[in-house]
Amino acid sequence: MNTTPPPDIIRSAYAELIVSDLAASRAFYVGVLGLVVTFEDDDAIYLRAFEEYLHHSLVLRRGPVPALAALAYRVRSAADVETAADYYEELGVRVERRAPGATRGIGAAVRVADPLGFPIEFFYDAEHVERMTRRYDVQGAGAISRLDHFNIVTPDVPAARDYYARLGFRVSEDIQDDDGVVYAAWMFRKATVHDIALTGGAGPRLHHIAFATHERSQILHICDHLGTLRESDRIERGPGRHGVSNAFYLYLLDPDGHRIEIYTHDYYTGDPDNPVVTWDVHDNQRRDWWGNPVVPSWYANASTVLDLDAHPMALTERTEAAESDVTIGADGFSYTRRDDAETGFKLGTQV
Numbered sequence: 472m473n474t475t476p477p478p479d480i481i482r483s484a485y486a487e488l489i490v491s492d493l494a495a496s497r498a499f500y501v502g503v504l505g506l507v508v509t510f511e512d513d514d515a516i517y518l519r520a521f522e523e524y525l526h527h528s529l530v531l532r533r534g535p536v537p538a539l540a541a542l543a544y545r546v547r548s549a550a551d552v553e554t555a556a557d558y559y560e561e562l563g564v565r566v567e568r569r570a571p572g573a574t575r576g577i578g579a580a581v582r583v584a585d586p587l588g589f590p591i592e593f594f595y596d597a598e599h600v601e602r603m604t605r606r607y608d609v610q611g612a613g614a615i616s617r618l619d620h621f622n623i624v625t626p627d628v629p630a631a632r633d634y635y636a637r638l639g640f641r642v643s644e645d646i647q648d649d650d651g652v653v654y655a656a657w658m659f660r661k662a663t664v665h666d667i668a669l670t671g672g673a674g675p676r677l678h679h680i681a682f683a684t685h686e687r688s689q690i691l692h693i694c695d696h697l698g699t700l701r702e703s704d705r706i707e708r709g710p711g712r713h714g715v716s717n718a719f720y721l722y723l724l725d726p727d728g729h730r731i732e733i734y735t736h737d738y739y740t741g742d743p744d745n746p747v748v749t750w751d752v753h754d755n756q757r758r759d760w761w762g763n764p765v766v767p768s769w770y771a772n773a774s775t776v777l778d779l780d781a782h783p784m785a786l787t788e789r790t791e792a793a794e795s796d797v798t799i800g801a802d803g804f805s806y807t808r809r810d811d812a813e814t815g816f817k818l819g820t821q822v
């Protein structure tokens with residue numbers, strides 16, 4: 472166990488995605504989602520949402536293999552960047568110090584190959600740009616406010632949970648079965664349901680990046696907009712209401728298949744005794760409060776993750792049961808009412 476304390480992580484702050492066609496990605500992230508371009512050139516586009524004043528919360532970088540290049544957390548001070556370096560050096564993983572400007576708009580940073588196989592960056596200093604909170608002259612009906620969370624696929628959820636707990640994250644909700652198998656967990660540093668979610672499966676892979684809107688109507692507008700463009704095939708799952716987190720949600724697939732969630736209306740978790748909510752993996756309302764089934768691709772597909780040398784990470788398979796096998800399959804028809812074994816099954820009873 473580390474003798475060096477962990478860095479004081481404030482929140483999930485930005486993601487760097489490799490995309491194969493910058494123009495096509497720009498049409499989606501700017502043309503449909505309405506994210507604001509802070510800077511762009513032939514190699515990359517730096518994007519932010521309307522309430523954000525740091526240089527970016529998403530970098531789209533042109534490259535041969537669509538993948539995740541980095542997930543970045545903001546820490547509370549420049550000293551915490553040094554603490555992050557010490558913490559991960561003591562863990563014995565690869566640690567790279569990055570000079571100011573190594574990523575445009577970001578100051579001195581540390582990028583590590585974390586124990587789960589993800590390229591994780593810690594930074595504090597970053598360029599401030601116009602915060603467009605009140606720029607209603609340019610916000611569309613689907614205006615996105617801010618980055619909210621990362622969701623990663625990793626084979627051993629309890630091990631990942633314990634690793635993030637040592638970094639100071641707390642669990643808000645999780646999904647288990649009666650034998651204590653943990654299928655997913657949601658963990659936070661900022662006082663909402665999560666900054667990081669851990670999805671059990673072959674990993675390391677990126678499941679999604681989520682942005683928050685203020686209102687459900689903004690999510691519905693994005694759906695209508697995609698319909699008008701005849702791009703409704705970008706809608707993978709939702710809109711709907713989550714059980715876990717209670718958020719209203721929509722999952723979209725970008726031109727490379729990276730999954731982006733638009734999310735609103737989760738809840739405050741900031742008190743020290745915030746109760747953990749544990750869901751039964753057979754509860755049909757855990758992932759969609761209205762009981763709508765989860766499309767199989769949502770369980771199966773996720774983005775490749777690059778190592779610090781930009782090589783795709785090899786995957787480690789999950790050894791415990793997969794959620795999609797136990798809930799909608801031969802034996803685990805998800806129930807609507809736990810004590811009602813006769814009715815309420817939405818799948819599996821169709822003839």
Ligand SMILES: O=S(=O)(O)c1ccc(O)c(O)c1
Nearest residue numbers: 622713714715716757758759
């Ligand atoms: O589908 S879940 O209700 O488990 C869920 C809850 C919150 C999220 O951010 C998410 O991606 C998925």
Ligand SMILES: [Fe+2]
Nearest residue numbers: 622668681732
């Ligand atoms: Fe999410």
